[in-house]
Amino acid sequence: MMRFILSLVLLPTLAAAQTPAADQARAAADALEAASNMLDDADGARDRVRALTETIQAFESGLGAMRTGLRQAAINEAQLTKKLQSREEEVAALLGALQSMGGGASPVALLHPDGPMGTARAGMLLAELTPALNARADALRTDLENVQTLRALQTDAAKRLQEGLTEVQAARIALNQAMANRTDLPKRFTADPVRTGILIASTETLDGFASGLSEIVTDEIEPAPVNLDGQIGELRLPVQGLILRRAGEADAAGVKRPGVIMATRPGAIVISPTAATIRYAGPLLDFGNVVILEPQADTLFVLAGLDVVYGEAGQVIAGGTPVGLMGGSLAEKGDELSPLREGTGTERSETLYIEVRQANRPQDPVAWFRTDEDG
Incomplete structure (x- = not known):
């Protein structure tokens, strides 16, 4: 009987336990x-470029959701474990009561010393106590099942996360090759590398370089205008x-810039928000x-801080076309699974600076982009 009671209270049924963290990790x-x-x-x-771009974006979303799910699962599991440890005495008392109730007692043992009336009162008390004991046993069993479910889920999800990191890296390598092989992009103008070099050497700010860009092109062919209205x-x-x-906020050195700084994960893909002409692609200042x-005419999007850039000045690209990848090394195996690491935001170790300029004047990028998206 004792073995049956222990199996009833302690053995988990993984499929029966449901938690928000488990559901989130399964969805990821x-x-x-x-x-x-x-x-x-x-x-x-x-x-192939478009297909790989969509694949990398899908991996980035899935990996982000998986990390969040794993972090929440680890937190929930720790909370439940602590809760159960604090109730060890209650569990022992409950098991003792259940064992006493489940024992094969003789009829004499059921008789109360006060006679039939006492026996009747004891029976009524036991009848009221049994549902409460069962309810407490059910609650403990549910907590134990959830702990076991979360532990099993973390093991399975960690393996899937590692596989996903390997696959997204393979997709990035394939994208590099596909972009190198691309020859079908139309060109709006031909850049003059000498004049571009002179402009870079003669300017000390991003503002000065962006202002002089329109003066260093030759053979410009006006395409159909892109209208962002x-x-x-x-x-x-x-x-x-x-x-x-955000724009205008001072950094640690007290420097204020007119653009926003985005924290991204290592190797994140950077795309063109809309159809555009590449005015410049390459290293610039610091x-x-x-x-x-x-x-569109008189409007520039400046993206700074990339590790790898795609395309060359003069090319016309469609919206969603990759223009580069962020730098940084992927986490060592196991680091990406740490709930402490995820909780501090250190997984977003790279930064991309985004500036919007219209008629040579900086604009607040928050007014141009949907900034309610959490990547």
């Missing part, structure tokens, strides 16, 4: 599985991440690699 695992299928299909896609404020951010610093896009 489904997203990663879908991204894996997209990666398999990308090789045969007609537009009605899209301002609804444009997609060029990278998945979080706004670290900003690292910079891409400057012109979506």
Whole structure:
């Protein structure tokens, strides 16, 4: 009987336990599985660059959701474990009571010393106590089941997360190759590398360089204008991440810039928010690699801090086209699973500077992009 009681109270049924963290991690695992299928299909896609871009974005979303789910699962598991440890005496007392109730007692043992009336009162008390004991046993069993479910889920999800990190890296390598092989992009103008070099050497600020860009092109062919009317404020951010610093906010050194700084994960893909002409792509001053896009006349999007850049000045690209990748090294195996690491935000170790300029005047990027997205 004791063995039956222990199995009833202590043995978990993993499939029965449901928690928000478990549901979130399972949904993230489904997203990663879908991204894996997209990666398999990308090789045969007609537009391989677009297919790989969508695949990498799907992986980034799935990996972010998986990290969040794992972090919450670890927190929930720790809370439940602490709760159960604090109730060890209650568990022991409950098991003792259940064991006494489940023992094969003789009829004499059921008789009360006060006679039939006492026996009747004891029976009524036991009848009231049994549902309460059962309810407490059910609550403990549910907590134990959830702990076991969360532990099993973390083991499975950690394996899937590691596989996803490997696959997204393979997708980035494939994208590098696909972009190197791309020759079908139309050109709006031909850049003059000598004049570009002189402009870089003669300017000390991003503002000065952006202002002089229009003066260093030759053989310009005006394309059909891109009209952003009605899209301002609804444009997609060029990278998945979080706004670290808004326009006009001073950094640690007290420097204020007119653009926003996005915190991103290592290797994050950077895309063009809309159809645009590449005005510049390459290293610039102390900003690292910079891409400057012109979506419409007198409007520039400045993206600074990339590790890898795609395309060259003069090319016309469609919205959603990758323009580069962020730098940084991927986490060592196991680091990406740490709930403490995730909780501090250190997984977003790279920063992308985004500036919007219209008629040579800086604009607040928050007014141009949807900034309510959490990557």
